[in-house]
Amino acid sequence: MTEYPVVVVGAGPIGLAAAAHLTETGSEVVVLERGAGAGSSVAEWNHVRLFSPWSEVVDPAAARLLAPTGWTAPDGDTYATGREWVESYLAPLAAELGDAVRFDSEVVGVARRGRDRVVDAGRDTEPLSVHVRHGDGSEERILARAVVDASGTWGSPNPLGSEGLPAIGERGASRRIDYRVPDLTDDAIRSEFAGKHIVIAGSGHSALTAIITFAELAATHPGTRLTWAVRRGVTDSVFGGGESDELAARGALGLRAKKAVDDGYLNVVSGFRTEEVVANSDQLTLVGDAGARIDGVDRIVALTGFRPDLSWLSEVRLDLDPTLQAPKFLAALIDPNMHSCGTVYPHGVEELTQPEPGLYLVGMKSYGRAPTFLAMTGYEQVRSIAAELAGDHDGARKVELTLPDTGVCGGAGLFDDPNADAGGSGGCCGAPAAPELISLSAPSGSRD
Incomplete structure (x- = not known):
């Protein structure tokens, strides 16, 4: 299925990093973003300052892609606001990726071409089918050899109610x-x-x-x-x-x-x-x-907190932890019922692979309802997946990640x-x- 592109859902920090790694490893890529610009979710908290320094929120492949344009990395010891992250990094990165990034393009469904989730035959030989609704109301289907879902969780905040459902009267208020x-x-x-x-x-x-x-x-x-x-x-x-x-x-x-x-x-x-x-x-x-x-x-x-929107993935096969709604093999590493130290073992394509061939949940969405995600985690995730899709199976599995400890046990x-x-x-x-x-x-x- 190499004639089909890799579709990345979301033009936020992790989605654009995925596109940079895929481009660097020779994969054709299409990035679909429902917002009007790069980092549209980040732009909604543009007044908030990150607690990770610039050195930890710029993806290495993205920096390499931007370097020939004359882009200068911000001081690595300083801290960006959401607005600065978009203006000084995400927007230039999207511009450099050019036509590969399509804005006002919302993914409303993913399936296997010609098959719903019940059908076994052809799930490893037919491409994925990505259904897209554009800002002008038109619709499109894009066939993909892989889909990297970096859509995040920003659009799905948890309710106030303590049971995971809106409290009585919450909707009315x-x-x-x-x-x-x-x-x-x-x-x-x-x-x-x-x-x-x-x-x-x-x-x-x-x-x-x-x-x-x-x-x-x-x-x-x-x-x-x-x-x-x-x-x-x-x-x-x-x-x-x-x-x-x-x-x-x-x-x-x-x-x-x-x-x-x-x-x-x-x-x-x-x-x-x-x-x-x-x-x-x-x-x-x-x-x-x-x-x-x-x-x-x-x-x-x-x-x-936030939770993943899984509604538009209803026709693909997922293996998610029943508690966190995160990929099953990742969930044990991030479960807040077990630890809160922020230490996460190195993980990549092996932990993120789903029963649906070629489908990966990455970034904040891969954490499900766990709250401890850091950008550098997502950057390593997409590096590993890009290597796997390029045929570098050894490189995909040489995952290294050291996260800063919270100091809270x-x-x-x-x-x-x-x-x-x-x-x-x-x-x-x-x-x-x-x-x-x-x-x-x-x-x-x-x-x-």
């Missing part, structure tokens, strides 16, 4: 719920939150970013009230590894968020699992599964376990208490 960190550098957006009671739900890096952002708002706008609703107990481990984190900016993020809490800018409600969102005239009430309530809420920022999943103790198997995992309101007194000049 959706106009007052944000599922991503709002851009408070925009005066119009800032005015929507200033002086209001805002609940931040979640405990990952996005939630820590929101805590810092909204604490700065509360410091300058009297009357702004912040509540942090978390399922786990709020111990030091919630804030990450701090100075022990091998990614300095990631450690600093946690330390800044902890300072905002210690300074009294937030009321913290721990052990809170949202069961219902009740609309009361112009305000909301959050009701936890144990009956605890958070009243008088104006806006909710629900930062509870223990399984993140255990933080939700009311029976876990602080001295559990991880050695530093705090156990949540029953829902508890913690009012932290503020020093002079700060606000409760």
